[in-house]
Structure formats: C-alpha cells, structure tokens
Amino acid sequence: MNYFNLPLEDWTNWFVNDWLLPNFSGFFDAISAVLASFVDAVTNTLLFFPAEVIALIFILLSWFFAGRGVAVFSLLGFIYLGAVDVWIESMQTLSIVLVSTMISVLLGVPVGILAAANAKVERAVRPVLDFMQTLPIFVYLIPAILLFGLGGVPAVIATFVFATPPAVRMTNLGIKQVSEDVIEASRAYGATSKQLLLKVQLPLALPSIMAGVNQTIMLALSMAVVASMIGAPGLGSIVLNGISQVNVGLGLTGGLAIVVLAIMLDRITQGIGQKL
Amino acid sequence: MDKIEVNDLTKIFGANPPQGLKHLQNGASKEEILADTGMTVGVNKASFSVKPGEIFVIMGLSGSGKSTLIRLINRLIEPTAGEVLIDGEDMIQMDKNKLIETRREKLAMVFQKFGLLPHRSVMENVAYGLELQGIDKQTRESKASKSIEDVGLKGYESSKPEELSGGMQQRVGLARALSNDSDILLMDEAFSALDPIIRKEMQDELLHLQNKLGKTVLFITHDLDEALKLGDRIAIMKDGAIVQVGTSEEILENPADEYVSNFVKDVDRSKVLEASHVMKKPEVLINEKDGPRLAIRKMEEVGASSIFVVNKEKELQGLLTIDDAIDAHEKQTSIYEKLITSVETTAPDTPLHDLINIAIEAKYPICVVENEKLLGIISRVSILSGLVLGKEEEVSE
Incomplete structure (x- = not known):
C-alpha cells in the first residue's frame, strides 16, 4: 500500500515549530495570559469564601432546580470533600470546568445557531466536530503545551476542544426541531429573522441547548485527570499521584470527588433545562 | 378598489x-x-x-x-x-x-395547526403580532384582552396552549389575528x-x-x-x-x-338555497291609492286569485283576494279595508330549509321582506321546485 511517502510528521512539526510558534507566539501568549488570569480569578473567588458558603450555595441550587433528594446528596458530597481534605483541589477542578464550559457555550451555541440556519455552515462544521470528539486527546495536548505552556490554560483549551461538540450539536438540533407551523405563523405576522430567533427558536430550543450544556460539563469533568497530566492543578492530580504511586486508596479518594462534582452539576443543569 | x-x-x-x-x-x-x-x-x-x-x-x-x-x-x-x-x-x-x-x-393569518407558541400564555400569544410590531406591553395587552373577549376566552389569559382543547386553541389563533387590527x-x-x-x-x-x-x-x-x-x-x-x-x-x-x-x-339544497334565490318578483303591485277595478284587472292579467299591496315606498301593506276586490268594487268601498295583513314574511337570507314548514301551513305565498320593503314572494311551488331540481340532478347521474 505504500505508493508514496507522506511526510506529514515533518510538515506538521515545521508548521508548528518553525511557523506558528515564531510568528504567533505573542498571540498565543496573550490568550494564555487572559485565560490564566480568568481561571485564577474563578479559583480565587471559589476559595475566597469559606467552604461552607460555597457548599450552601450549591446545596440551595440543587434544591431549587433538582429537588430535595439532590440537595441532600450535595450536602453529603460536600461533607465528603471536606472529610477527605480535597476542598482546594475540588475548587481548582471546578474552576477549570466552569471556565472551559463557559468558553464552549459562548462559542458552541452561536455556531450551532449558524449551522441550523445555514446548510453550508452545517456541512463545514460537522467534520470539524467529529475531529474534535474522536482525535485522541493526547494528540492535541502536545501542541497545546507548546503553544500555551504547562498548567491550567492548556487544560482549559484541551477541555474546550473535547467538550464543545455537544453544545454545538444540541443547539443545532434544538433549533431544527422547532415546529415549522410555529415558524410559519411567526413569519406570517411579520417577524424579522432576529425576532424569530430570539422570540421563537431559542426559547423553544432551550431545553435541548441545556442538555448540550449538561453534556459539555460532564465531558469537561471527565477531562480532569488528563488535564492534570499537563500540569493543571485539581482533583485529577490526586488521581494521577494515586496512579504513579500505585496507591489505590488515593486514586479512589480523588476519583470519588470527581464523581460527586459530576453528579451534582449534572442534576443541577438538567434541572435548569427542565425548569426553563 | x-x-x-x-x-x-x-x-x-x-x-x-x-x-x-x-x-x-x-x-x-x-x-x-x-x-x-x-x-x-x-x-x-x-x-x-x-x-x-x-x-x-x-x-x-x-x-x-x-x-x-x-x-x-x-x-x-x-x-x-x-x-x-x-x-x-x-x-x-x-x-x-x-x-x-x-x-x-x-395580513393576519389563521392556521390549520394553530401555530401557537407553546412556551407562551394565551395572552402572550394573542399579543404576539403586536409585540412583533414593537407596540408597548400595556397597549398590546389591552388590545389582546379585547380580542380574547371577542372570541369567548375571557378567563384563560394565563393558560398555556397545551392546556386548551383544539377548538379553544383555534380561538386563540383567531384572537391573535383579530388583535392585529x-x-x-x-x-x-x-x-x-x-x-x-x-x-x-x-x-x-x-x-x-x-x-x-x-x-x-x-x-x-x-x-x-x-x-x-x-x-x-x-x-x-x-x-x-x-x-x-x-x-x-x-x-x-x-x-x-x-x-x-x-x-x-x-x-343538500335546502340548506344552501336561500329565500332570495327562489323568490319571484311579485307579479303585480298596486299602490294603496289604486281602486278595486284596477286590482281586478291586474289579477285577471296574470291569472292570480290574490295580489299583494304595497305603498309608494314599496312597503308591504297586505294581501287582497279576488273575492274581496269584487266585493269592494260592488260596495264602492276602498280596498284598503279588505287587506289581509296576517301574511307570512321572511328575510331574504333565510335558508329554504326553514321555509318548508311555514310554506306547508301558509294559505298564501310567503313574502320576502327586507326593511319592510317587499322584495319578492315565494309560493309552495317554488320551494318544492328548488328542492326537486337538486334531486333531479342526482337521479340523472
């Protein structure tokens, strides 16, 4: 099958090392600085308040959006996080998840809207999403480190790449599922495209969009351990330590904390989707 | 235009x-x-x-x-x-x-499948057309309230469409169209x-x-x-x-x-045809000032045994029979005293269906009257022929 030799490796390395880095390092440094300060700000805010205050906020959110059972679960979960002494790491993980989810939603939802409105955009976007979801994570971790250095920032970028597709797909789907009858009626009464989007399509697509956001958060949390491999602080690094020391107990301690955060965030965002 | x-x-x-x-x-x-x-x-x-x-x-x-x-x-x-x-x-x-x-x-439009916004209340749906026009909330809600009342949905303003029956949902659709002016x-x-x-x-x-x-x-x-x-x-x-x-x-x-x-x-022709469709122009009319001699001559001309009497404004006065006309002629009295005023009248848009029973009871033709003016008369024959003509076509199939 080897009809000709494709020097993809050399080309890619040349592209990244000899062209992208020298020409755009300033640009990537700027992004890096902005993202780093953003992640730090969120982490510092979460850690500024006493743990009890943060826990109470999340317990109340759970109660309001997901009911009493989930609130009780959150309470027990937070007691666990305190009892195994992983509070700081939990908040570090949470801030990376929140920041990357925010970027995913801010970029993913508009792209989903565009894709729903325009078949060409959709055709262009779909393979990109497939790529983002299936390309092994480690493949883009390498350039992420090269471009953004070690730490929280490449973790946010890698998480963004992995976790954005559901936000785009579910937004696209949600808008397309809005019944043609309702759209036709709106147009008949003289709705502009903007009014149609804001008053009809987005409100009716909201449950679907929230399901996408929920999936984005879940995927972001599942990236926590991988993120720690490129130097992101948080629960992932506890698990990573457990692995490297063959310390089953340490691994479980960190792993369970991730599960606690995941279930809590999942129930809250699902609840928001259903309430809207 | x-x-x-x-x-x-x-x-x-x-x-x-x-x-x-x-x-x-x-x-x-x-x-x-x-x-x-x-x-x-x-x-x-x-x-x-x-x-x-x-x-x-x-x-x-x-x-x-x-x-x-x-x-x-x-x-x-x-x-x-x-x-x-x-x-x-x-x-x-x-x-x-x-x-x-x-x-x-x-152009306001009403749809077969209603086309209501499921996430909005009846009020918000009805006011939707006005909202698109950028009309302020207070004005559009007062207009919408009026339309909601017009279609008989008062009291349901805050319901969601899915809580209403199909007929009520379409009333919302109609109200939305009406509120648009x-x-x-x-x-x-x-x-x-x-x-x-x-x-x-x-x-x-x-x-x-x-x-x-x-x-x-x-x-x-x-x-x-x-x-x-x-x-x-x-x-x-x-x-x-x-x-x-x-x-x-x-x-x-x-x-x-x-x-x-x-x-x-x-x-079913009896439901479609209206009085005005089968009525005939009253064959002869005489003003109240005309005497019995003229009345008799006109009845002779058309071969009828009675005649309707109207005034100059064509308002129905009553019915004169040939016997009464001859009687009035012999006694030299006015025909005006002899008029039968208890004739059956009907509006021009009455369906034929509703006239059948009246026609069976009535001794004289039914008068089609609008604003008291005599437009035409309907005899039993014209009702029956209206119905039969419909039957004939079916038979010929």
Whole structure:
C-alpha cells in the first residue's frame, strides 16, 4: 500500500515549530495570559469564601432546580470533600470546568445557531466536530503545551476542544426541531429573522441547548485527570499521584470527588433545562 | 378598489422554475411539465379578486394547490410569477422591509395547526403580532384582552396552549389575528382540524365576527359545506388552477365543468338555497291609492286569485283576494279595508330549509321582506321546485 511517502510528521512539526510558534507566539501568549488570569480569578473567588458558603450555595441550587433528594446528596458530597481534605483541589477542578464550559457555550451555541440556519455552515462544521470528539486527546495536548505552556490554560483549551461538540450539536438540533407551523405563523405576522430567533427558536430550543450544556460539563469533568497530566492543578492530580504511586486508596479518594462534582452539576443543569 | 387582487399568480416547484414557467406560458399542461421537466406546477395562473368585507372561499381537494396559493399571497412561499395586489400594492415587488410591514399591518393569518407558541400564555400569544410590531406591553395587552373577549376566552389569559382543547386553541389563533387590527384575515383550513360540532360553532363565530368587524376574509377549505356556508363567493381549485369563481348559488346552478358538478351533486339544497334565490318578483303591485277595478284587472292579467299591496315606498301593506276586490268594487268601498295583513314574511337570507314548514301551513305565498320593503314572494311551488331540481340532478347521474 505504500505508493508514496507522506511526510506529514515533518510538515506538521515545521508548521508548528518553525511557523506558528515564531510568528504567533505573542498571540498565543496573550490568550494564555487572559485565560490564566480568568481561571485564577474563578479559583480565587471559589476559595475566597469559606467552604461552607460555597457548599450552601450549591446545596440551595440543587434544591431549587433538582429537588430535595439532590440537595441532600450535595450536602453529603460536600461533607465528603471536606472529610477527605480535597476542598482546594475540588475548587481548582471546578474552576477549570466552569471556565472551559463557559468558553464552549459562548462559542458552541452561536455556531450551532449558524449551522441550523445555514446548510453550508452545517456541512463545514460537522467534520470539524467529529475531529474534535474522536482525535485522541493526547494528540492535541502536545501542541497545546507548546503553544500555551504547562498548567491550567492548556487544560482549559484541551477541555474546550473535547467538550464543545455537544453544545454545538444540541443547539443545532434544538433549533431544527422547532415546529415549522410555529415558524410559519411567526413569519406570517411579520417577524424579522432576529425576532424569530430570539422570540421563537431559542426559547423553544432551550431545553435541548441545556442538555448540550449538561453534556459539555460532564465531558469537561471527565477531562480532569488528563488535564492534570499537563500540569493543571485539581482533583485529577490526586488521581494521577494515586496512579504513579500505585496507591489505590488515593486514586479512589480523588476519583470519588470527581464523581460527586459530576453528579451534582449534572442534576443541577438538567434541572435548569427542565425548569426553563 | 378590491382589497385583494390576484393576477396570473403562479408557483412552480422544482429545479428551474423560469423554464417551467415558459412551458406553462406556451400552453403546456401541469402533467406535461411534470413529465418533461420533473417540475411541479403548484399554482397555475390563478386570478381572482376579493372585495372589502367579503368572505371569499377557495375550495379544493388536497393537492389542489389551495394552501400554496394562500401562502403565495403573503409570500410565505415565493411566487414564480404573477401579481398580488393588497390595497393596490403589489406584494411581489416589495422589498423585505416593506413585505414585513405589510404582513404586520394588513395580513393576519389563521392556521390549520394553530401555530401557537407553546412556551407562551394565551395572552402572550394573542399579543404576539403586536409585540412583533414593537407596540408597548400595556397597549398590546389591552388590545389582546379585547380580542380574547371577542372570541369567548375571557378567563384563560394565563393558560398555556397545551392546556386548551383544539377548538379553544383555534380561538386563540383567531384572537391573535383579530388583535392585529389588520383588515384582511387569511384562513388556511382554519377549522379543518376541529371536530364537527366545534367546527360549526367556529363557523358561526366567524360569521358573527365578520358581521361585527367587517374584515375581508380569504378562507381556504376542502369542505364544500363549509365553503357554501361561509363564502360570499367561492373559487374552486383543481390541479393548481381556479376552475370556477361564483356565489354558492351560481356554482350549484351552473357548475363550470364535470369536476365542479361532481363536487356539488351531493349538496343538500335546502340548506344552501336561500329565500332570495327562489323568490319571484311579485307579479303585480298596486299602490294603496289604486281602486278595486284596477286590482281586478291586474289579477285577471296574470291569472292570480290574490295580489299583494304595497305603498309608494314599496312597503308591504297586505294581501287582497279576488273575492274581496269584487266585493269592494260592488260596495264602492276602498280596498284598503279588505287587506289581509296576517301574511307570512321572511328575510331574504333565510335558508329554504326553514321555509318548508311555514310554506306547508301558509294559505298564501310567503313574502320576502327586507326593511319592510317587499322584495319578492315565494309560493309552495317554488320551494318544492328548488328542492326537486337538486334531486333531479342526482337521479340523472
């Protein structure tokens, strides 16, 4: 099958090392600085308040959006996080998840809207999403480190790449599922495209969009351990330590904390989707 | 000026509509164009006009292009060719902004599947058209409240559409159309999704509202009974083309072709025909000042044994029989004292159906009276012939 030799490796390395880095390092440094300060700000805010205050906020959110059972679960979960002494790491993980989810939603939802409105955009976007979801994570971790250095920032970028597709797909789907009858009626009464989007399509697509956001958060949390491999602080690094020391107990301690955060965030965002 | 005027409106679906249009203008039929080019002629050079305050019904079976036609009028579907004049302005030539403005101000639409926003309350749905126009909340809610009351949904303002029955949902759709203050209502099979009793109720409601508000209504239906009941005039569509336009009477009496006559053969004439359709001009009238001698001579001329008497304003005074006329002549008295005033009267739009029993009881012809003026008379014979004529056609099938 080897009809000709494709020097993809050399080309890619040349592209990244000899062209992208020298020409755009300033640009990537700027992004890096902005993202780093953003992640730090969120982490510092979460850690500024006493743990009890943060826990109470999340317990109340759970109660309001997901009911009493989930609130009780959150309470027990937070007691666990305190009892195994992983509070700081939990908040570090949470801030990376929140920041990357925010970027995913801010970029993913508009792209989903565009894709729903325009078949060409959709055709262009779909393979990109497939790529983002299936390309092994480690493949883009390498350039992420090269471009953004070690730490929280490449973790946010890698998480963004992995976790954005559901936000785009579910937004696209949600808008397309809005019944043609309702759209036709709106147009008949003289709705502009903007009014149609804001008053009809987005409100009716909201449950679907929230399901996408929920999936984005879940995927972001599942990236926590991988993120720690490129130097992101948080629960992932506890698990990573457990692995490297063959310390089953340490691994479980960190792993369970991730599960606690995941279930809590999942129930809250699902609840928001259903309430809207 | 006509409220809506449609000239040669055409819609061709397919790869190359202008090419299909050329074929059509060269006289090719819908089938030929489909066979030659694979394109579908949705609407084929439809022309008609709707007068202000008129209910104009477009009737056709499914696939006849009637739903496409109504969507061409407000350009929910872009026409391939033709003109749609709304108050004299051509919708087809309008740019996007003018089109949106016209849709907002002049054309309200009611849909078969209601098209209500499921996430909004009845009030918010009814006020939706006004909201799109950028009217402030207070004004639009006061207008919407009035429309909600008009359609009999007071008390349901904060309900969601899914909490309402189909009939009530369509009342919301109707209220949304009314609150917009547009002169024209486009109604696309508006009552077809409702069950028969609710449907009849909504038809009556529409007639009532139209009477009260004087809207111009373009109504699409596949149901001939509905068309005959609602339509001042009816257009019958087949294969995208309009085959006949006329009043229900004209369509029943003179179907333009076999397609139309097949449609109308099963219609119960007693419900469709109205008093004014079968009444005859009173053969002779005499003013109150005319004497008995003239009355007798006129009765002789037409071979009748009685005659209706009106005054100069054509207002009905009563009935004079030949015996009374002769009596008055012999005694040299005024015929005025001899008039029988207890004659049966009816309005010109009374269905024949309601007149049958009156005709059986009545000794004399029924007078068709409007504003006290005598328009015509209906004898038992004319009612029966009206009904029988319908029967005859069925027999000849």
